[in-house]
Amino acid sequence: EAGVTQSPTHLIKTRGQQATLRCSPISGHTSVYWYQQALGLGLQFLLWYDEGEERNRGNFPPRFSGRQFPNYSSELNVNALELEDSALYLCASSLAGLSSGANVLTFGAGSRLTVL
Amino acid sequence: AQSVAQPEDQVNVAEGNPLTVKCTYSVSGNPYLFWYVQYPNRGLQFLLKYITGDNLVKGSYGFEAEFNKSQTSFHLKKPSALVSDSALYFCAASNAGNMLTFGGGTRLMVKP
Numbered sequence: 190e191a192g193v194t195q196s197p198t199h200l201i202k203t204r205g206q207q208a209t210l211r212c213s214p215i216s217g218h219t220s221v222y223w224y225q226q227a228l229g230l231g232l233q234f235l236l237w238y239d240e241g242e243e244r245n246r247g248n249f250p251p252r253f254s255g256r257q258f259p260n261y262s263s264e265l266n267v268n269a270l271e272l273e274d275s276a277l278y279l280c281a282s283s284l285a286g287l288s289s290g291a292n293v294l295t296f297g298a299g300s301r302l303t304v305l
Numbered sequence: 306a307q308s309v310a311q312p313e314d315q316v317n318v319a320e321g322n323p324l325t326v327k328c329t330y331s332v333s334g335n336p337y338l339f340w341y342v343q344y345p346n347r348g349l350q351f352l353l354k355y356i357t358g359d360n361l362v363k364g365s366y367g368f369e370a371e372f373n374k375s376q377t378s379f380h381l382k383k384p385s386a387l388v389s390d391s392a393l394y395f396c397a398a399s400n401a402g403n404m405l406t407f408g409g410g411t412r413l414m415v416k417p
Binding site for chain 1: 339406
């Protein structure tokens with residue numbers, strides 16, 4: 190069984206540009222989560238999608254957005270990139286999450302975004 | 306609001322000695338508690354979880370964690386550390402609303 194796959198592995202952008210990161214969940218998982226892991230810091234929750242809908246959003250500005258497609262894959266868009274957006278962006282998936290907080294999240298290896 | 310605290314940025318232990326990585330949480334209602342491990346340039350891997358039942362939870366690679374409701378703690382333990390256990394460990398908590406909140410992480414260094 191394929192795990193959670195993320196692309197690209199690395200992405201280098203300049204300030205002001207836009208970045209798009211992609212995530213394919215484990216087959217059968219309908220919930221997708223995005224986390225930001227800045228260097229030396231913990232994981233900060235960005236977005237949670239389930240069944241194509243945004244279910245929750247972390248404390249990030251509106252230039253962080255995303256969507257979930259009918260096949261449950263997801264993309265994260267970051268507009269007007271700033272230097273402090275440089276981080277490892279982790280995607281995770283789980284079984285449907287609305288009814289339980291007990292589902293284990295399976296993480297991808299992450300996409301490292303560098304903003305110059 | 307939910308919060309998870311890992312009071313130690315780094316834990317150093319000699320190979321063969323027992324290890325403990327501390328975690329305390331603040332969650333409304335009944336908590337669901339998790340431990341994940343992250344190796345360099347990798348995503349997080351699930352170690353174990355507490356949902357209900359026995360306070361002592363056993364997980365992967367010989368790790369276990371003890372749920373203490375009165376102290377709102379969920380410390381990760383292993384009786385005998387291996388050099389290969391060196392990694393970044395994250396405690397996480399959620400409730401029925403399914404918001405998983407992570408602690409800041411603790412770097413475990415096991416020295417030969």
